[in-house]
Amino acid sequence: MQKSLKKYAPFFTLPTLIAFIIAFLAPFVMGIYLSFTKFTTVLDAKWVGLDNYAKAFQDSGDFIHSLWYTACFALVSVVSVNLIAFILALLLTQKIKGTNLFRTVFFMPNLIGGIVLGYIWQLIINGILANFNETVNADSRFGFWGLVVLMNWQMIGYMMVIYIAGIQNVPDELIDAAAVDGASHSQILRHVTIPMVMPSITVCLFLTLTNSFRLFDQNLALTAGEPGKESQLLALNIYTTFYNTTGYEGVGQAKAVIFFIIVAAIAFSQLKLTRRKEVER
Amino acid sequence: MNEMRKSSKRIAFAVLIVLALLFFSPIVIVLMDSFKDKFSISDSPFSWPTAETFCGIDNYISGIEKTNYWSAFGYTLYITLLSLVVIVLFDAMTAWYVTRVKSKYSSILFNLLIFSMVVPFQMVMFTMSKTANLLHIGNPTGMVVLYLGFGSGMAVFLYSGFIKSIPADIEEAAVIDGCSPIQCFFRVVFPILKPIEITVAILETMWIWNDYLMPYLVLDIKSVKTISIAVQYLQGGYGSKDMGAMMAVLVLTIIPIVVFYLFCQKYIIRGIVAGAVKE
Secondary structure (H helix, E strand, O other), X not given: OHHHHHOOHHHHHHHHHHHHHHHHHHHHHHHHXXXXXXXXXXXXXXXXXXHHHHHHHHOOOHHHHHHHHHHHHHHHHHHHHHHHHHHHHHHOOOOOOOHXXXXXXXXXXXXXXXXXXXXXXXXXXXXXXXXXXXXXXXXXXXXXXXXXXXXXXXXXXXXXXXXXXXXHOOOHHHHHHHHHOOOOHHHHHHHHHXXXXXXXHHHHHHHHHHHHHHOOHHHHHHOOOOOOOOOOOHHHHHHHHHHOOOOOHHHHHHHHHHHHHHHHHHHHHHHHHHHHHHHHO | OHHHHHHHHHHHHHHHHHHHHHHHHHHHHHHHHOOEOHHHHHHOOOOOOOOOOEOOOHHHHXXXXXXXXXXXXXXXXXXXXXXXXXXXXXXXXXXXXXXXXXXXXXXXXXXXXXXXXXXOHHHOHHXXXXXXXXXXXXXXXXXXXXXXXXXXXXXXXXXXXXXXXOOOHHHHHHXXXXXXXXXXXXXXXXXXXXXXXXXXXXXXXXXXXXXOHHHHHHOOOOOOOOHHHHHHHHHHOOOOOOHHHHHXXXXXXXXXXXXHHHHHHHHHHHHHHHHHHOO
């Protein structure tokens, strides 16, 4: 079987491989190369060594600012999204009336696209801030909390679905046995349920973390980085460096490489963490 | 004990009701604002339309006209469906090959595909859009190549996990009965993969339908807009912002999503869980 299939490698893999090279592999390799050059179109690239990387950190400090802004945003969103999603999952596995309807309502925002989400929340947040004569793009703190609320609205349902599946997989006998032994609700939660759903927790933490780090559409629609560049997350900062600052394409590409390294590092450490746990089990 | 459980359930129910109302209210607010005239929306976004502010479907008419909504809807649908067909089929083929054939080529291809899932789009956005221009695929049909290339990581990953869990015996038997690998794939393997095909289709739809940046950079947006681009264009365009048209267009973008959700809820939930388990 393997032998006869092997001859058909072009038939089975070539369509994907060609698209993959065009859409990803070639652009990725070119992107790394271009981060060491100065260019406006791809063809006029001139080698400048580490200049772009130095410039990314030196010039005006908006990159460092967006790095911090993104890290804080990711931290707050990861904690709040997962906490609320987990509590909702606990409530929705108690056989309460209307569970399906609740699940539907909590999940729905997740399907709405980032641009649309951004404008929905711009309307609502501006409506609230109007009472204080402010708008969401007047202060980067408004943008920050706006993005956190938006992220919660969008991601809680998704994580809740994963947590519900995890909780439903905990064997009833285990919980009954703990109850017979006289464990209280909170003890069962701490010593039975949470350890048992640990795999779901790791997945959800990873998904919210990478999603927060990569957030772009919502940021663009809600504040577009205003005031100035103060509410720019990393992805938007890179985008504006590329397309709104002439002569800075190389710097933008260098920032993108740094961005990639950060996201890859997060993913890699997550992978290692899961592997280690799997060995323990 | 029973009394306590009953009252704790009542509290849980109350908490859920309050949260559900909070979750639902943004959509209700946008919906009611979409029927108010454009000047009263920013003045008092949280009030119901009154006799003075109610403007019927005027916002919908101007919103559809300003964004050329049906064209954007059509393009988005076209790009999404075509990409889905291509991704579901070609990635099933690729995944079957790299999972069943143990070779250097298989493992390099598989690992590169997995690797691409980790790379943020900003890393390749500039070079990818230049490549797309160079190859003249900066149009709705050509974009399918880009979605296949960029979406293959997740799809092959999901497929491959599923294929590993089904025994190769059935396929071997088909080959012994005289099937060529191509016949074997289409008659035996592809039908077996149906559950995971649905998962792949759902997860890729959620991405492609709402995608903004890739089509924005690649398409000639003067003539071709997707829904996300049309919404962004309406707000970002010069001149005074028409909040009424905006609200109507927001509602129009949410309706197809709600319909999709209500019809496919079971598969969406299953798809997310399946995707997460294999993450």
